[in-house]
Amino acid sequence: MPITPPDPALETAARERLAGLATPAGALGRLGDLGVRLSAMLGSVPPPALTDVRLVVLAGDHGVAAHGVSAYPAAVTPAMVRSLLAGSAGVSALARAHDVHVRVLDLGVDDDLDGVPAEVSAHKVRRGSGAIHLEDALTAEEVRRALEVGRTVAAEEVAAGAQVLISGDLGIGNTTPAAALVAAALGLPAEEVVGRGTGVDDAGLARKTEVVAQALRRVGDRTADPLETLAALASADLAATTGFVLAAARAGVPVVLDGLMSVACALTAVRIDPGVADWLVAGHRSTEPAQSLALEKLGLEPLLDLDLRLGEGSGAVAAVPLLRSAVGLLRDVALLSDLLPG
Ligand SMILES: Cc1cc2ncn([C@H]3O[C@H](COP(=O)(O)O)[C@@H](O)[C@H]3O)c2cc1C
Numbered sequence: 333m334p335i336t337p338p339d340p341a342l343e344t345a346a347r348e349r350l351a352g353l354a355t356p357a358g359a360l361g362r363l364g365d366l367g368v369r370l371s372a373m374l375g376s377v378p379p380p381a382l383t384d385v386r387l388v389v390l391a392g393d394h395g396v397a398a399h400g401v402s403a404y405p406a407a408v409t410p411a412m413v414r415s416l417l418a419g420s421a422g423v424s425a426l427a428r429a430h431d432v433h434v435r436v437l438d439l440g441v442d443d444d445l446d447g448v449p450a451e452v453s454a455h456k457v458r459r460g461s462g463a464i465h466l467e468d469a470l471t472a473e474e475v476r477r478a479l480e481v482g483r484t485v486a487a488e489e490v491a492a493g494a495q496v497l498i499s500g501d502l503g504i505g506n507t508t509p510a511a512a513l514v515a516a517a518l519g520l521p522a523e524e525v526v527g528r529g530t531g532v533d534d535a536g537l538a539r540k541t542e543v544v545a546q547a548l549r550r551v552g553d554r555t556a557d558p559l560e561t562l563a564a565l566a567s568a569d570l571a572a573t574t575g576f577v578l579a580a581a582r583a584g585v586p587v588v589l590d591g592l593m594s595v596a597c598a599l600t601a602v603r604i605d606p607g608v609a610d611w612l613v614a615g616h617r618s619t620e621p622a623q624s625l626a627l628e629k630l631g632l633e634p635l636l637d638l639d640l641r642l643g644e645g646s647g648a649v650a651a652v653p654l655l656r657s658a659v660g661l662l663r664d665v666a667l668l669s670d671l672l673p674g
C-alpha cells in the first residue's frame with residue numbers, strides 16, 4: 333500500500349487561511365509554512381492544538397564501541413536507560429518543559445538491565461550488534477524483527493492518541509553506524525560523513541573514519557538495497573527506528589526528526605518507501621556532518637540550529653514549541669477581512 337500524502341486540498345485551504353490572517357503577507361515566514369504543512373498533516377484547517385506529542389527512545393549497543401570510536405564507554409548506555417526511566421536525562425528535562433510524553437525501549441542494550449521494568453526490554457532483539465567493519469550488524473531475520481518492533485511501537489503510540497511522533501536514540505557508538513547508513517544512502521565516502529559524536533579527539537576521528545571506510549568496503553554493493561544496508565551497517569535500535577518512521581508515515585502521523593540517528597533512519601525509511609518524506613519535519617541541525625547531508629537530500633530545512641549533539645530526541649523535543657507556535661498562529665489569529673470595516 334502506497335503512503336498517502338497529506339491532503340493537498342487541506343494544504344491549499346491552510347495556505348489561503350495563512351494568506352488571510354491579520355499579518356502582513358509572508359510576515360510569519362517559515363512558521364507560516366510550518367503551520368500550513370502541519371494543518372494538512374493533522375487533517376484540519378485550522379489545525380488542532382498539539383496536546384499529544386510522544387517521544388520513543390530506542391536504545392541499543394553497538395559492536396564498534398569496543399573499537400575506539402566513542403569518547404565514552406559502553407557502560408554509559410544502560411546507565412542512561414536508567415536515567416531516562418528516572419526522568420533525569422537531558423531529553424527528560426526538555427520533554428517535561430514541553431509536555432512531551434516519553435517512552436524508553438531496549439532494543440539491543442548489551443546488559444540485562446536488572447530491576448528495570450520488564451516492558452522496557454519486552455521487544456529486545458539481541459544484546460549489542462556486530463562491529464560493522466568486521467561483520468554484519470544483524471541477521472536478515474533480526475532486521476525483520478526490529479522493523480516490526482518499530483512498526484508495532486509506532487502503532488501503539490498512534491492508538492494512544494499521538495498527534496506527532498519523535499524517535500530518540502541512545503547507545504554508545506551509535507553515530508558510527510548512523511554515519512555509515514548515510515554514506516550508504518548517499519554514496520559518499522567515510523571522510524565526508526564521519527563526525528566527532530560524543531567528542532572524540534583527532535586520533536578517535538581517524539579510527540572512526542577508518543571503521544566506516546572498512547565497513548563500506550566490506551559491504552560493497554549490498555548498500556544498493558536498504559534492507560541489506562540495515563543488516564550490514566545498522567543495529568537493532570536503528571532498524572527499529574526505521575520501522576517506527578515508516579509506520580508513522582503510513583499512519584499519516586508527522587514525525588519530527590532529531591539528530592544524526594533519527595535522520596539516518598528516516599533517510600533509510602525513505603529509501604524503503606519514498607512516500608515517507610511527506611510526513612517528516614526537521615527539528616534541528618546537529619553538529620554531525622552526515623545529519624546535514626541527509627537533511628539536504630531529504631529537502632528539509634531544520635527549525636533549530638543550536639549546535640546540539642546530544643541525541644535522545646532532544647533537538648526534536650526542543651523544536652516542539654515552534655510546532656505549537658505554528659499551529660497556534662493558524663488557529664488563533666484573526667482574519668484581516670474580519671477586522672476591516674465593510
Ligand atoms: C552521558 C551521555 C548521554 C547521552 N545521551 C545521548 N548520547 C548520545 O551519544 C552517544 C553517541 O555518540 P558516540 O557515537 O560518540 O558514542 C549515544 O549514546 C547517543 O545517544 C549520550 C552520550 C553520553 C556519553
Ligand SMILES: O=C(O)c1cccnc1
Pocket residue numbers: 507528529530590591592593618619620623640641642643644
Ligand atoms: O546528532 C546527534 O543527535 C548526536 C551527535 C552526537 C552524539 N549523539 C547524538
